[in-house]
Amino acid sequence: MANIQKRPNGKWRARYRDPNGKEHSRHFDRKVDAQRWLDEVTASVLTGQYVDPKSAKRPFKEYAEQWRSSQPHRPSTARAVEQHLRCHAYPAWDGRTLGGIKPGDIQSWITGLTTTHGLAASTARTVFNTVNAVFTAAVRDRMISNNPCTGAKLPTVPRKRIVPLTVPQVRNLAGQIAPPYKGLVLLTAATGLRPGEVFGLQRRHLDLSQAALTVDQQVQQTKHGVFVGPPKTDRSYRVVPLPKMAADAMKAHLKVFPAPGPQDWLFTAPQGGAVAYNEFMKRVWRPACRKAGIPDGIGPHALRHHYASLLIKHGESVKTVSERLGHTNAAMTLNIYTHLWPDSEERTRAAIDKAYTDSPDDGNTPPPEET
Structure with missing residues (x-):
């Protein structure tokens, strides 16, 4: 119900009831302004866009x-x-x-x-x-009618080209890191798992007979401690092929650091239990990088980039690389690694030249019309 009434002071009062039956009113100097406001409110109610003014x-x-x-x-x-x-x-x-x-x-x-x-x-x-x-x-929630963030201009993020670790660098790092984690370096370099996914590996995830590795959880660290949770996204659940290099590394690792039960961690913290990222970085990773001559600021994620670069170098498609890494989509993979794919300029030139070589002009092709 809505109406407009003229008040004794000459003002025009427009009133309406919202969908909850609550009455609202405003006063205007002109009737036409009161009607315009009432029409806007009525339209928002009918279209389901109504916002209670007090909510804002x-x-x-x-x-x-x-x-x-x-x-x-x-x-x-x-x-x-x-x-x-x-x-x-x-x-x-x-x-x-x-x-x-x-x-x-x-x-x-x-x-x-x-x-x-x-x-x-x-x-x-x-x-x-x-x-x-x-x-x-x-x-x-109909607290406000418009999002003030819409259309905001955000700062430009400088595009950084990833420079992957080389095979000699990875081998050197594996040789310098503390023995319980040599297998971790080689396994990560050969599968591209995220650090939390590697820390979350248990014996049940490693299938040496089928040369495969299953990812269905990760270990994360917060101010409240270390916990085990699901992978980063739904696409992060995956089975990754296990190269012979990684399989051999894990066989050697398990001989020295056995994990007999299916729930036993493949890699453990010094005091037992799952590896915590912060302590691993401080006590294991950074000292090993210094010994191996790897620049400061390079974290375990560099092994993931190394894996991606090898797949790209040996001709794997964007789709395959994206699936192996557990990316949300192929566009994300391209956004990160597009500069690593081989340049196609020569193939482009060759394709056009070949087409014109195979179909020589027989002299009957009419000249193009002038424009």
Whole structure:
């Protein structure tokens, strides 16, 4: 029900009831303005786009915390989201409401993440994605009508060309690392698993008779400890072919560091149990890299890049490389490794030259029309 009435003071009052039966009203100097407002509200109700004006007055932080607590995030993602909001969003919009944050505020905030707070462009984009997710949920919940993040210009991330480790470098690293982890280096280099996936390997995942390795879990480390969870994405569940080099390395590893039970870890921390990333980096990986002459800043993920580079070098398709790595799609694989695929310029020239060599001009081809 909606109506417009003229008040004793000459103002025009427009009233309507929302889908929950609650009455709302506004006063206007002109009847035409009251009617226009009422028409807009009525249309939003009929199309299911109605937003209670009072919803937009809810504090951003209050809504964001409710949103955060209801998300089915993995522990590592939940930790990152909490940090993004606590360190970068809440200080910027302390006391601000959902509806009070405008596109211009978002743009200034994004720019400030890099220029004022010194975040890398990639980190600023990740923080923005968290805030954008909050506002997207607020629109979906009919708290606000529009997402102020829409159309925001994000900082450009400089494209870094991956320079894979060479085979001699990997062999040298395997020779310098602590003995319990020599097999880890060779296995990772031969299968391209993510560090957490390697740490999550148990004896049941290794099938030496079929020369295959199954990935169905990973080990992650948070401030609350080390835990075992599912792989990064649905596409990360996979069976990876096990090259002879890796199979031989694992046979040698299991002779010295046996894992007799199906639930026993293939690689363990010094005190037992699953390997924790931070301690592994500090006590095992970095000292081994220094001995092997591998530059600082190179992490275990470099072995994954090494694996991808070998597949590409030996002619594997984008689809195959993507499947072996457990990427979400082939586009992601191309985005990371496109510069490693062989240049096709010569093949392009040869294809055209061959076509014209095989079909010589017989003199009857009419000249092109002038334009």
